[in-house]
Amino acid sequence: MKRKKQEAGSASRRIMATHKIRIIHAADLHLGSPFSALPAARASVRRDEQERTFYDMVRLCRERKTQILLIAGDLLDAVRVSPEQKRNLVRAFGEIPETRIFISPGNHDPYFRMCPYETEEWPPNVHIFKGALEPIVCKEINTVVWGAAFRATRQTSTLCPNGFHISSVEGAEPDSIHLIVLHGDLVAGKKGESAYNPIQTSWIEGSGADYIALGHVHDQTSVLRAGRTFYAYSGCPEARGYDEAGPRGVFAGTIAKGRADLDYIYINKRNFYTLNVPVDDCGTQTELATAVQRYLREKYPDEFEGSAFRVTLTGALPPDFTPDTVALRTSLRELCFDARVYDKTTASVDPEMLRKETSIRGVFTDILWKRREAAEAAGDAASVERLDLALKLGLASFEREVRYREDS
Numbered sequence: 001m002k003r004k005k006q007e008a009g010s011a012s013r014r015i016m017a018t019h020k021i022r023i024i025h026a027a028d029l030h031l032g033s034p035f036s037a038l039p040a041a042r043a044s045v046r047r048d049e050q051e052r053t054f055y056d057m058v059r060l061c062r063e064r065k066t067q068i069l070l071i072a073g074d075l076l077d078a079v080r081v082s083p084e085q086k087r088n089l090v091r092a093f094g095e096i097p098e099t100r101i102f103i104s105p106g107n108h109d110p111y112f113r114m115c116p117y118e119t120e121e122w123p124p125n126v127h128i129f130k131g132a133l134e135p136i137v138c139k140e141i142n143t144v145v146w147g148a149a150f151r152a153t154r155q156t157s158t159l160c161p162n163g164f165h166i167s168s169v170e171g172a173e174p175d176s177i178h179l180i181v182l183h184g185d186l187v188a189g190k191k192g193e194s195a196y197n198p199i200q201t202s203w204i205e206g207s208g209a210d211y212i213a214l215g216h217v218h219d220q221t222s223v224l225r226a227g228r229t230f231y232a233y234s235g236c237p238e239a240r241g242y243d244e245a246g247p248r249g250v251f252a253g254t255i256a257k258g259r260a261d262l263d264y265i266y267i268n269k270r271n272f273y274t275l276n277v278p279v280d281d282c283g284t285q286t287e288l289a290t291a292v293q294r295y296l297r298e299k300y301p302d303e304f305e306g307s308a309f310r311v312t313l314t315g316a317l318p319p320d321f322t323p324d325t326v327a328l329r330t331s332l333r334e335l336c337f338d339a340r341v342y343d344k345t346t347a348s349v350d351p352e353m354l355r356k357e358t359s360i361r362g363v364f365t366d367i368l369w370k371r372r373e374a375a376e377a378a379g380d381a382a383s384v385e386r387l388d389l390a391l392k393l394g395l396a397s398f399e400r401e402v403r404y405r406e407d408s
């Protein structure tokens, strides 16, 4: 009798444990971004790549037999979308009818009258949230998906109702898996404010949901946990500039009650990197260009040609040589996808020697060096940096003409 009871218990536990669903969590695709920071030809390449990344996400849903795709806002870069883009979206979503798609509009694609979310005829597997947090019951997979929508480009009052808990939803089983998909800003403390739907970690903890798919922050987080609820930002899958560095993608895997097994899958087509490159002792433009190229090729051997780099030159150079950042940028752009070059090098002079010189140069160095020492003693790093630049440009001007905007 006792044994039988135990068996029944373990059998029901086994059923509980196997109740899991396959999901993909994506956000911030920003489809239709103009990529206007790039040269025109590069921008159009990026628009095409962004679209392919979107299709790769759809393909991933199909390949992994994904039951639920959560899109946590900013699917579109702007509410004005070309008819072609709308057709693309409707068709692509229609091609994965087995995947139920839930979209919570964000600050870039808010839900309002006559927006594409309202005017388009979306396939039946797509649900777009329209305003306040509401539950949608997916009976066939014993899951409830909650979502909400930005109604404007700002959302200073939270979309997370006070005291919310995933309690009973009509038509849902008590053991349903609960997912929430939201665009918003995680804020700390009771006073945490944001113009983009402030979300408190305590709200996440109190929600009782199994997983919360977040959008808005463009860099992914790991899968975090508050109470029994897992949550994460999946980040923007295709970088739109240098502030969105490195490989990017979506979360894919399974959610069960109290369990999130998610992998981060990279689906971006191209990487953007921001880095410092030391160019100490380069005395000519050719040496400099060679040093930068060698550095980048060694650091990114497999992806140098396909990637984009925002390079800041650092180190000490002879005072009579100032890098030509425009020439360097132009030559790099012929070798890799895109390049920006900034010069933060300093002049390799010995100020202690120079300030003793009986010359205007000596007096100049002495004055600036005294100020620099004072700034350093006061711990004023910004002034030290500014005085280093003044010293560098000043000393260069004794050697040759200093170009307009050389300090940029």
Ligand SMILES: [Mn+2]
Residues within 6 Å of the ligand: 028, 073, 074, 106, 108, 216, 217, 218
């Ligand atoms: Mn965004």
